[in-house]
Amino acid sequence: MFREVPVLPVVVPLAVLVLVLATWHLRRTGMLTAPRATVGLAWAVYAAGVVANTIFPIYLDKPGGGPRTGLLNLTLGSGYEPADALMNICVFVPVGVLVALVAPRWPAWAVLAAATALSLVVETTQLVTARKLGGGHVADVNDLLFNLVGAALGLLLLSAASRIPAVTGLVDRFRWAWTGADR
Numbered sequence: 001m002f003r004e005v006p007v008l009p010v011v012v013p014l015a016v017l018v019l020v021l022a023t024w025h026l027r028r029t030g031m032l033t034a035p036r037a038t039v040g041l042a043w044a045v046y047a048a049g050v051v052a053n054t055i056f057p058i059y060l061d062k063p064g065g066g067p068r069t070g071l072l073n074l075t076l077g078s079g080y081e082p083a084d085a086l087m088n089i090c091v092f093v094p095v096g097v098l099v100a101l102v103a104p105r106w107p108a109w110a111v112l113a114a115a116t117a118l119s120l121v122v123e124t125t126q127l128v129t130a131r132k133l134g135g136g137h138v139a140d141v142n143d144l145l146f147n148l149v150g151a152a153l154g155l156l157l158l159s160a161a162s163r164i165p166a167v168t169g170l171v172d173r174f175r176w177a178w179t180g181a182d183r
Helices: 008-028 034-054 082-102 108-133 141-162 165-174
Strands: none
Touching (some): 008 034, 082 108, 082 141, 108 141
16 A cells, blocks of 8 residues: 555645735736636635546555656557546646636737646646656547647637626626726
């Protein structure tokens, strides 16, 4: 039996930190409203969920004893299942939505660049934990690609919803920028 780092003592403080920072930022800028705080809460829950499901397990004593191979896949399509692609797309749809809400003045390319950076952090952390701590995940270029597709889909969904007259005002209430709904 291997000793694992427990998940909750890591992800719960992470979620609290994200929520506190989001609330602090909104309050400092005078934009604290319940809908915007809800976006901060969504980020907090999302961050905790992603860390819990993509980084863990982390072992205190590495299984296998020696260096592990196969921890990094840089070949597009190699050993990648459609179910994995769909899962990565679905997991990153919220990133496209949440980044666009938090940074509403950013152009689409900047939202996607932020999503790519977040995905790179996840994949790099998976590689490091797999090599150093016996983590159970493989860093995969395919994950990076399909995470980006998911973020693009989330951005497109938010953009489409924002163009529906009955929904525009509602979406604007969640954006982290002063809008006509604030005045």
